[in-house]
Amino acid sequence: MRPFSYVRVDDAIAASQATGSGSAFLAGGTTLLDLMKLDVLRPEVLVDINGLRDASPPATMTQGGMRLSAFASMAQIAADPNIRRDYPVIAQSLNLAASAQLRNMATLGGNVLQRTRCNYFRDPSWKACNKREPGSGCAALDGVNRKHAVLGVSAHCIATYPGDFAQALIALDAAVETIGPVGPRVIKFDALHRAPGDTPHVETNLAPSELITAFILPRAPWTRRSLYLKIRDRQSYEFALASAAVALDMEEDSVRQARIALGGIATKPWRAHAAEQALVGKAINEETANGASQVALAHASPRPGNQYKIELGRRTLTRALLQAASMEVRA
Amino acid sequence: MTRSAEPAVVRLGDPANRVDAQAKVTGAARYGSDPEVARPVFAFLAVSPIARGQITRIDDRQARAVPGVLDILTHENMRGEIRPVKFISDGGYMGSSIMPLSSPKVLHAGQIVAVVLADSFEAARDGAHRLAISYAEETPSPGFDSEGVEVVAGASASKEHQDPKVGDAEAAFAAAPVKIDARYSTPTQHHNPIELFTTTCAWDGDKLTLWESSQNVHSFKNGLAQQLGIAAENVRVISPYIGGAFGSRGSLTQRSALIAVAAKRLGRPVKLVASRDQGFTIASYRAETRHRIRIGADQDGKLQSLSHEGFEVTSRPDPYMVSGTDASTRLYACPNVASSVSIVHADRSTPGFMRAPPEVPYLFPLESAMDELAVALRMDPIELRRVNDTKTEPIKGLPYTSRSLMACFDEGAKAFDWGRRNPQPGSMRDGDWLIGLGCAASMYPTQMGAATARVTLTISGTAKVQTAAHDIGTGAYTVIGMIAAERLGVPLEKVDVQLGDSDLPPAPGAGGSNTTASVCNVVAKACDEIRARIANAAVASQDSNLKAQDPKALRLSGGRLIGPDGDGEELQTAMRRVSNGAIEAYAENAPHGVGPDAIERLYRGSQTLAGGAKLQDRIQFAFGAEFVELRVHRLTREIRCPRVLGAFAAGRIMNMKTASSQLMGGLIWGVSSALFESTEMDRRQARFYNTDLAEYLVPVNADILAAEVIIVPEEDHEVNELGIKGIGELGNVGTNAAVANALFHATGVRIRNLPIRLDQLLGAESI
Known part of the structure; x- marks a missing residue:
């Protein structure tokens, strides 16, 4: 960890103005401090935004749905009764992530911006990592890549986006409120992250110093019939090998609308629009679910070590759809 | 801790709490980097x-x-x-x-x-x-199959290495009506x-x-x-x-x-x-290994031929080798046995000891192959082991000092309800979950080293035991305290055990599951010397009601020196004839099978353990039977372990609680070894990749819902005076095979390369 200076701010506007190049926001610190100790991130200024945690309530019911404070902890939102009832996929994606200790520390805003777990990125003594050192290459392409992505990959980076919560947000068409040097704005969550392309070091569309302040969850007929299925080698405290966030609006036995996102297998939060369309008007059974899963992974591009993720991704989605269709949901 | 006015008498075997438990949970225990040094x-x-x-x-x-x-x-x-x-x-x-x-x-x-x-x-x-x-x-050159590695036969790598062999394994294999010929591998583990x-x-x-x-x-x-x-x-x-x-x-x-x-x-x-x-x-790690096993058997399951070839990776300069064939060739009766071990020198750091270094990697292939044989024979895997059980090891015909393998299988099978198992793979289901039950044998050599200890008994009834043995979390402080308490007739709380300091009399390293046997026996010897001095003075004294009795028949018990009829006198009274301060005894013990210079070597920090399959006149091992239940999801193929159970027989158990905990930890680590633990290498750079606890997986509680230990009573009067066999490593031997066997039963897919992960089950035909 290299020496840095430290500023504590008490409001979001001040926060967005206190920062500049070489600065980083510090909330829960569960990713940032690790990466600083590992010498991956070397910010010169840490802008501590923990003073903003109590500025707004963690979760608020609104006309259009719910507003989640970006400064709320993962644990707070996972425990919120309205979230658990109306947006189970949100609660589950949060609860299935990390450990209880980390969920108490980590904020929602930090969570969606967490960095990849690719060890070629996390250890600077590996020379090639375009994400860490633009232009240096990608060691994972022909290295150890069992956990790397098969969707949204490029010749420059196959690092998996590790988060769970983001899959729920992207599936539900959530929006992001931010405040930056030029003021507040709202963007679709779908527009927050970028696929690596030839600039894997640029992971989001946030402007420098732009701070996420809230997530907006729209009210919709599919949110109550929603779930998050996370598949991993061990049952807890591990990132997904594959995951699916699924929300269904059913009319009798047939799908009126579906919302699907896939995690653990893509370079960014991954919405599977084509698979959603494939389900419209159909009953959910193993055959139709498999059909949608085939569509969802149709353009996957594996490496030798992660070939299995295509089949795992499909099966994860199939299982999630079957489970969602059989959920008991109160009107 | 139990609190009562009268300290309870702790007998050998009692499930006494760890004497260091409070220090450990309160932070009072000082670990490696804890000592405060000035201006570090x-x-x-x-x-x-x-x-x-x-x-x-x-x-x-x-x-x-x-x-x-x-x-x-x-x-x-x-x-x-x-x-x-x-x-x-x-x-x-x-x-x-x-x-x-x-x-x-x-x-x-x-x-x-x-x-x-x-x-x-x-x-x-x-x-x-x-x-x-x-x-x-x-x-x-990263390891197996890479250019530039040097492959050396075990016998060339070490003068101590021998390849166990008897009869003509090749001819017997060719002639056998039922054959298994399979290759297995185990990964690098840390x-x-x-x-x-x-x-x-x-x-x-x-x-x-x-x-x-x-x-x-x-x-x-x-x-x-x-x-x-x-x-x-x-x-x-x-x-x-x-x-x-x-x-x-x-x-x-x-x-x-x-x-x-x-x-x-x-x-x-x-x-x-x-x-x-x-x-x-x-530091060190468990080397990657590969194996080829060939078993030939009769139609009734009797082994006719066993051949085990092992390959291990090591560093360029160091011939580290675990040679698990010493154990794997001796588990079952078989008239024709062949074995070989080779090491592969690659550009890696030097591997080393890791809990049951030889047996964990070498019993995985053997006990997997035995399961494959049971399937080929349409025979219950436990019955297959019964058919091949033996009281003498097959290589030299030496007798086992004791062997309760089948008692472990029978006790374990009963507790595990093995009878509910439908032998047809894939036949047991719970909704979307496929259920599999598997078992495997465990064995570990009973070994001892030369040891020394100093014991002091004070007139106030406190005792001190000093020996440079080690408590690596096993409960050594507790069991060493227990033997002193029992032999000196004082409460366990009055015994101060000092370990882990090279200023103390030397004891063997904590490896090979030897500490309890090596140290408890020498501490008992030192205590006996104290007892003898007190007893000799009592029988020679006119004012003692024990006068003229046989001093060898007198014991220290409950704060008294007593004769066979229970009559005697207070410890203080008896002790004053020798000292009104303290009596100190230093003892040395060189167990059966060590050389005459064993104590001298011990003082030079160079020990040899005797026992296992290395003795000339007998063979001594502890045994166990391990049972695993797995669940595999029909679609996503995640593997979960709702239950692991082990039944073990290891001679005298000094403390049922610490022993059970240790064996349970072994079972859990065994499951972990099968399903989770694997150090991945970037072979281009011969460099480990997943070098943190986020990526080097060990199980969480939710992965193994129940771990049960059964201790099968066993007495062994040959291994050492106290009849202790050692349990430190027994618990995680064979577990990896029991997991693989359960997985086959659940799915019909035989995985021969560890760790077993869902990747290997996706697209597999048999589910």
């Missing part, structure tokens, strides 16, 4: 990213400019302070003979290339990150004790104190003295508590001498806490 300098290591080549340039200007950085040790400024000391299996003390900082040469990835010394940990780490080291890199690898050194004149968690303090002391060219009596190694070891702290690593040199140069104590990822290469 902090060290941070820099390690090599390349596996083979030369350091061409070290630019340390930026590192030295970090405020607080005091000095940086590299090969350029070392002055020959450290002498080469031989590798352990070549008769030396070192866990690796690769000497970092002795030359620009790099022999493995993660080799120490610099030690940054600073006034704070943060400055030292920052300095290490700012070191710019250039290398001339050569293409490394111990990952939660306590990191640390070293603290302080000099006082020419005397050096090393605080470092160690499973072998006398070996560390002698080895470090040899490295530094100083007298062994000038080195003291202190390691009272150990935050996990599992073999990783069993032999001296090269880091300790580097820190000693740094402390000498700076004239201040130096403390090193290596990072988690560095722990993957500065």
Whole structure:
């Protein structure tokens, strides 16, 4: 960890103005401090935004749905009764992530911006990592890549986006409120992250110093019939090998609308629009679910070590759809 | 802790609480890097990213400019302070003979290339990150199947190695009506004790104190003295508590001498806490292995031929080899046995001991193959083991001192409800979950080493036991206290046990599951000497109601010296005839099978364990039977373990609670070894990849819902006076095969390469 200076701010506007190049926001610190100790991130200024945690309530019911404070902890939102009832996929994606200790520390805003777990990125003594050192290459392409992505990959980076919560947000068409040097704005969550392309070091569309302040969850007929299925080698405290966030609006036995996102297998939060369309008007059974899963992974591009993720991704989605269709949901 | 006015009498075998439990849960226990030393300098290591080549340039200007950085040790400024000391299996003390900082040469990835010394940990780490080291890199040979490795037959690698062999295995295999011929592999695994690898050194004149968690303090002391060219009596190694070891702290690593040199140069104590990822290469690990097993059997399941070929990866210079064929060829009756072991020298760090070093990797293929044979024969796997059970080992025909393998299978099967198992693979389901039940045998050699101990009994009824044995979390403090309490007739709470300090009388390293047998027997001997002195004085005394009795028949019990009829006198009364202060006894014990120089060697920190399959007149092993239930999801194929159960027979159990805990830990680690633990290597660079606890997986509670231990009563009057067999490693032997066998039962898919993960089950045809 290299020496840095430290500023504590008490409001979001001040926060967005206190920062500049070489600065980083510090909330829960569960990713940032690790990466600083590992010498991956070397910010010169840490802008501590923990003073903003109590500025707004963690979760608020609104006309259009719910507003989640970006400064709320993962644990707070996972425990919120309205979230658990109306947006189970949100609660589950949060609860299935990390450990209880980390969920108490980590904020929602930090969570969606967490960095990849690719060890070629996390250890600077590996020379090639375009994400860490633009232009240096990608060691994972022909290295150890069992956990790397098969969707949204490029010749420059196959690092998996590790988060769970983001899959729920992207599936539900959530929006992001931010405040930056030029003021507040709202963007679709779908527009927050970028696929690596030839600039894997640029992971989001946030402007420098732009701070996420809230997530907006729209009210919709599919949110109550929603779930998050996370598949991993061990049952807890591990990132997904594959995951699916699924929300269904059913009319009798047939799908009126579906919302699907896939995690653990893509370079960014991954919405599977084509698979959603494939389900419209159909009953959910193993055959139709498999059909949608085939569509969802149709353009996957594996490496030798992660070939299995295509089949795992499909099966994860199939299982999630079957489970969602059989959920008991109160009107 | 139990609290009562009268301390309860603790008998051998009782489930007494650990005497050190409170210290451990309150933070009072001091681990390796905990001692407070005055004005410590902090060290941070820099390690090599390349596996083979030369350091061409070290630019340390930026590192030295970090405020607080005091000095940086590299090969350029070392002055020959450290002498080469031989590798352990070549008769030396070192866990690796690769000497970092002795030359620009790099022999493995993660080799120490610099030690940054600073006034704070943060400055030292920052300095290490700012070191710019250039290398001339050569293409490394990572391991099996790679160009440039050197394959050496076991017998050429070590003069002690023998390939167990009897009859004509090849001919018998050719003639056998039922055959299994299969290849298996086990991955590189790391111990990952939660306590990191640390070293603290302080000099006082020419005397050096090393605080470092160690499973072998006398070996560390002698080895470090040899490295530094100083007298062994000038080195003291202190390691009272150990935050996990599992073999990783069993032999001296090269880091300790580097820190000693740094402390000498700076004239201040130096403390090193290596990072988690560095722990993957500065200490040892379990080597990757490959196996070919051929079994030929009759239609009734009787083995006619067994052949086991093993291959193990090691470093370039060191012939580390576990040779598990010593055990695997002796588990079942078989008239024709062949075996071989080869080691493959590659560009890696030197592997080393990891809990049941030979048996874990070598019983996986054997016990998997036995399950495959049971399937081929349409026979219950337990019955197959019964058909091949034996009371003599098949190679030399030596008798087992005791062997309760089938009793373990029977007790275990009953508790596990093995009878509910439908033998048809894939036939047992619970909704979307496929259920599989599997079993495997466990075995571990009963070994002992020469040991010494000093016991002191005071007139006030307190006792002190001093021996440089080690409690690596196993309960050694407790069981050693229990034997002294029982033999001296004092409450366990009145016994102060001191371990883990090379100033104490030497005891063997904590390895090979020998500590309880080696140390409890010698402590019993010392206690008996105290008892004899008190008893002899009593029978010779006119005022004793024990006068003229046979002193050998008198015991110390419940604070009294008593005869066979229970009559006697108060301990204080009896003791005053000898001393009104304290009686101290020092004892040595050289067990059956060790050489005449065993005690002398022990004092030099060089031990040999006797037992297992190495004795001339008998064979001694402990046995167990392990049962695993797995669930595999029909679609996503995640593997979960709702239940693991082991039944074990290991002679006298000193403490049912610590023994059960230890065996349970073994079972859990066994499941972990099968389903989770694998150190992945980037083969292009011969470099470990998943060097942290996020990516090197160990199970969480939710992965293994129930772990049960059954201790099957067994008496063995031959192994040693107390009849102790040792249980430290027995628990995690065979578990990996039981898991693979359960997986086959659940799915019909036979996985022969560990770890078993869902990748291998996706697209597999049989589910």
